[in-house]
Amino acid sequence: MTLLAAEGLVKRFGGVVAAKDVSFALDPGEMLAIIGPNGAGKTTTFNMVGGQLRPDAGRVTLAGQDITGIPPRAVCRLGVGRTFQVAQTFLSFTVLGNVQMALIAHHGQTRRLLADAAALHRDDALALLDRVGMAAQAARPIGELAYGDVKRVELAIALAAAPRLLLMDEPTAGMAPSERSALMALVAGIARTERIGVLFTEHDMDAVFAHADRILVLVRGEIIARGTPAEVRADPEVQRVYLGHSGTRAAERAKRAHG
Amino acid sequence: MEWEFLLVQALSGLASASSLFVIASGLTIVFGVTRIVNFAHGSFYMLGAYVAVTIVPWLLEFDRSPWLFFAGVLLSALAVGAMGVVMEVLLLRRIYRVPELFQLLATFGVVLIVQDLVLLAWGPVDIPGPRAPGLRHGVDIAGQRFPAYELFLIFVGPAVLGLLWLLMHRTRFGVLIRAATQDREMVGALGVNQAMLFTGTLFLGAALAGLGGALQIPRVSANPQMDLSIITEAFVVTVIGGMGSVPGAFIAAVMIGLLQAFGVLVFPKITLVLVFLLMAAVLVVKPWGLLGRPEAAAGRAVLPEGILDPGRLDGLTRALVVVAVAAVLALPLLDAYAVKVGTEVLILALAAFSLNFLVGNGGIVSFGHAAYFGLGAYGAGLLVVKAGLPMEPALVAAPIAGGLAAALFGFFVVRLSGIYLAMLTLAFAQIAYAVVFQWVDVTGGDNGLVGVWPSRWAASREVYHYMVAAVTIAAIVLLRRVIHAPFGATLRAARDSAQRADAIGVDVRMHRWLGFILAGAAAGLAGGLYAFSKGSIDPTLLGIPMSVDFLSMLLLGGIQSVLGPVAGAAAFHALKDFFLPLTDHWRLFMGLSIIAMVLLFPRGLAGAWASLRRRPA
Numbered sequence: 001m002t003l004l005a006a007e008g009l010v011k012r013f014g015g016v017v018a019a020k021d022v023s024f025a026l027d028p029g030e031m032l033a034i035i036g037p038n039g040a041g042k043t044t045t046f047n048m049v050g051g052q053l054r055p056d057a058g059r060v061t062l063a064g065q066d067i068t069g070i071p072p073r074a075v076c077r078l079g080v081g082r083t084f085q086v087a088q089t090f091l092s093f094t095v096l097g098n099v100q101m102a103l104i105a106h107h108g109q110t111r112r113l114l115a116d117a118a119a120l121h122r123d124d125a126l127a128l129l130d131r132v133g134m135a136a137q138a139a140r141p142i143g144e145l146a147y148g149d150v151k152r153v154e155l156a157i158a159l160a161a162a163p164r165l166l167l168m169d170e171p172t173a174g175m176a177p178s179e180r181s182a183l184m185a186l187v188a189g190i191a192r193t194e195r196i197g198v199l200f201t202e203h204d205m206d207a208v209f210a211h212a213d214r215i216l217v218l219v220r221g222e223i224i225a226r227g228t229p230a231e232v233r234a235d236p237e238v239q240r241v242y243l244g245h246s247g248t249r250a251a252e253r254a255k256r257a258h259g
Numbered sequence: 260m261e262w263e264f265l266l267v268q269a270l271s272g273l274a275s276a277s278s279l280f281v282i283a284s285g286l287t288i289v290f291g292v293t294r295i296v297n298f299a300h301g302s303f304y305m306l307g308a309y310v311a312v313t314i315v316p317w318l319l320e321f322d323r324s325p326w327l328f329f330a331g332v333l334l335s336a337l338a339v340g341a342m343g344v345v346m347e348v349l350l351l352r353r354i355y356r357v358p359e360l361f362q363l364l365a366t367f368g369v370v371l372i373v374q375d376l377v378l379l380a381w382g383p384v385d386i387p388g389p390r391a392p393g394l395r396h397g398v399d400i401a402g403q404r405f406p407a408y409e410l411f412l413i414f415v416g417p418a419v420l421g422l423l424w425l426l427m428h429r430t431r432f433g434v435l436i437r438a439a440t441q442d443r444e445m446v447g448a449l450g451v452n453q454a455m456l457f458t459g460t461l462f463l464g465a466a467l468a469g470l471g472g473a474l475q476i477p478r479v480s481a482n483p484q485m486d487l488s489i490i491t492e493a494f495v496v497t498v499i500g501g502m503g504s505v506p507g508a509f510i511a512a513v514m515i516g517l518l519q520a521f522g523v524l525v526f527p528k529i530t531l532v533l534v535f536l537l538m539a540a541v542l543v544v545k546p547w548g549l550l551g552r553p554e555a556a557a558g559r560a561v562l563p564e565g566i567l568d569p570g571r572l573d574g575l576t577r578a579l580v581v582v583a584v585a586a587v588l589a590l591p592l593l594d595a596y597a598v599k600v601g602t603e604v605l606i607l608a609l610a611a612f613s614l615n616f617l618v619g620n621g622g623i624v625s626f627g628h629a630a631y632f633g634l635g636a637y638g639a640g641l642l643v644v645k646a647g648l649p650m651e652p653a654l655v656a657a658p659i660a661g662g663l664a665a666a667l668f669g670f671f672v673v674r675l676s677g678i679y680l681a682m683l684t685l686a687f688a689q690i691a692y693a694v695v696f697q698w699v700d701v702t703g704g705d706n707g708l709v710g711v712w713p714s715r716w717a718a719s720r721e722v723y724h725y726m727v728a729a730v731t732i733a734a735i736v737l738l739r740r741v742i743h744a745p746f747g748a749t750l751r752a753a754r755d756s757a758q759r760a761d762a763i764g765v766d767v768r769m770h771r772w773l774g775f776i777l778a779g780a781a782a783g784l785a786g787g788l789y790a791f792s793k794g795s796i797d798p799t800l801l802g803i804p805m806s807v808d809f810l811s812m813l814l815l816g817g818i819q820s821v822l823g824p825v826a827g828a829a830a831f832h833a834l835k836d837f838f839l840p841l842t843d844h845w846r847l848f849m850g851l852s853i854i855a856m857v858l859l860f861p862r863g864l865a866g867a868w869a870s871l872r873r874r875p876a
Binding site for chain 2: 071076077081093109115157
């Protein structure tokens with residue numbers, strides 16, 4: 001059954017059409033990458049799915065339910081976890097506190113006045129941190145972590161909502177190359193074992209071709225190609241407008257590595 | 260109503276609008292470039308009037324010509340512009356990078372200093388100015404007499420708007436001002452001499468305020484209350500128009516001028532409420548004002564200024580708390596005066612703690628917390644004096660009054676953030692103040708009401724002290740518990756990253772609103788207790804100086820600490836109580852202290868305590 005479906009999404013900013021008739025579908029456990037040059041409308045598309053932007057036209061459905069234009073907090077409650085291009089965490093909290101906060105919100109306990117927040121959901125939070133490999137850093141203030149580790153914690157925060165769908169806007173932006181592939185492998189593993197759909201945008205072609213099940217290529221707000229990594233790799237139009245030589249080489253490398 | 264009458268009414272509205280615009284344009288330009296909301300802008304306005312009533316009559320001695328009158332007005336504006344340069348070089352330059360709350364407090368420190376200096380230089384008596392030669396007559400408009408000077412003022416606003424437009428579009432300085440208003444960092448990156456730009460901007464802004472003040476002298480006498488009365492109106496104009504937007508300020512000034520001129524006809528006593536309704540309506544539809552634009556989000560994440568980790572009390576701090584509570588309980592062993600001061604400290608500590616619940620824990624910088632304190636006091640006091648109820652139900656009503664007011668104002672306040680939020684809280688507080696001040700039949704107006712005494716069992720100072728201690732300590736313990744609870748953590752989370760909080764399913768606005776109501780109710784309770792400790796209520800309980808006192812307690816105590824504001828309240832009130840009778844220049848002393856604290860001691864007592872504790876033994 002389709003987990004997420006976008007149908008004919010349109011968004012204009014003044015005279016600029018940032019998204020023009022964007023449609024796609026995503027199944028549980030599937031990793032769908034949106035790629036495209038800067039300004040192609042990737043983040044716009046993303047924000048229309050996540051509730052940060054309301055589309056001018058079109059529909060977004062999650063497991064058949066219309067979620068077009070509802071606010072992010074409501075999208076979250078329907079089982080959508082989200083990470084941002086620039087990691088968004090609670091800077092004054094510890095690593096553990098960040099995940100505990102997400103769990104408190106997930107359990108609808110944010111209005112409790114007398115419980116001790118630091119004692120709530122400790123074990124669950126530690127388990128989530130363990131899954132992203134950050135349990136050893138649990139007690140540290142999140143502001144002290146390296147950026148790659150912050151991104152991992154942000155993933156744990158997103159997972160705290162027990163999501164059916166993860167929205168990851170450039171999950172590896174700002175990370176070192178070695179950290180990138182480790183993070184993407186982690187996300188792919190979690191997605192497949194727990195049947196979580198992942199929609200992500202990415203500039204790192206190695207990460208895209210190694211981990212995406214399907215790829216959408218967005219240029220100037222329009223989808224110019226879609227398909228499996230092999231199909232997109234072979235598309236002459238994509239090679240011309242976007243991948244260029246280095247992108248094509250990355251696609252070749254991924255092909256050799258993953259057979 | 261005759262149409263002639265309406266026409267004259269509209270003209271007088273336009274005259275006020277014109278004056279208001281001249282002042283507000285300076286405020287909005289300074290904000291646009293420096294991102295500092297300059298409280299002292301009202302002081303510049305007042306100084307403009309005082310300088311003008313000094314030099315204009317002197318000039319008119321030579322020749323009673325209109326030219327000399329206006330030369331004097333312009334000279335006054337330039338002199339005030341020079342004072343703006345002094346303020347920029349001595350103070351603002353050092354605080355461009357400190358948190359907004361501290362910037363606001365520091366410029367308010369300048370307000371206090373100027374108030375005392377004006378009293379020293381010109382004395383407490385109002386000084387009437389000369390009327391403008393050549394414009395003393397009335398003009399016949401549709402059979403009604405209309406003062407020529409007012410007619411002249413109508414044209415000043417558009418003229419200043421036109422000159423500012425030329426300056427902004429035809430000169431390098433003006434282009435830089437517009438560029439800095441849009442993106443200050445980019446202007447710096449392009450190699451513009453920022454120090455010169457900022458100093459020049461302050462000159463322009465202060466000169467406009469001075470011009471506004473100098474132009475008023477034929478209409479109103481120069482008086483020491485001019486600064487705070489104008490600053491609220493100027494804030495309202497800049498907020499409605501959009502901060503940083505000069506045309507926005509013009510539109511807003513015209514709207515307010517006309518609203519007041521015609522509002523007087525319909526609701527003679529509550530024109531301020533109409534202004535409030537206009538502002539609320541605009542902000543609901545356009546949260547950044549008519550022509551303002553949203554604050555560009557900072558690209559990088561910055562550690563918030565406030566409570567970071569509420570944590571647990573360590574052993575020594577716990578011991579300190581026990582000693583403090585024991586000292587409070589032992590005060591009746593000393594004299595009656597110590598008991599009185601101790602009771603007040605407890606009450607102010609609760610008010611300060613409730614404010615830091617918003618500021619330190621929620622990142623909601625309220626500049627009008629005295630409104631909830633004062634309305635709590637009036638809620639309790641009116642029940643006793645007017646309805647004849649005893650103390651107990653009145654004290655139950657106090658937090659309800661504070662909470663209801665916070666619910667009403669907070670509904671609008673939590674839609675905004677940062678400096679807009681601070682200005683809106685201030686404006687609401689001023690409106691509450693004006694209502695209490697003007698509604699003489701119910702509130703007793705300026706004189707307030709007396710006879711707010713405790714019930715017989717609590718009539719002695721000592722018993723009342725113990726009752727206050729029980730109530731305030733219980734309330735502080737409870738609020739502290741809330742800071743550690745999920746609700747408090749959620750407010751901190753929303754402060755750190757509203758976007759992240761939203762994405763994990765938190766309704767940020769709703770939680771901020773509930774937090775605002777809780778803090779308002781706690782302040783209201785403190786206000787109720789205060790009313791009974793004094794036996795009376797009066798409008799100063801809601802005034803800006805009271806709000807600033809509360810913020811100074813936070814500053815002194817340290818907003819990063821949970822219990823710091825309590826220590827700050829104790830230290831502040833003890834100092835004030837000790838020094839106030841000794842000096843005629845309390846405001847000068849207080850203003851200098853606030854500025855010194857912002858510059859030298861921004862972590863407050865709690866910060867000093869923490870660094871003392873960290874030092875290796």
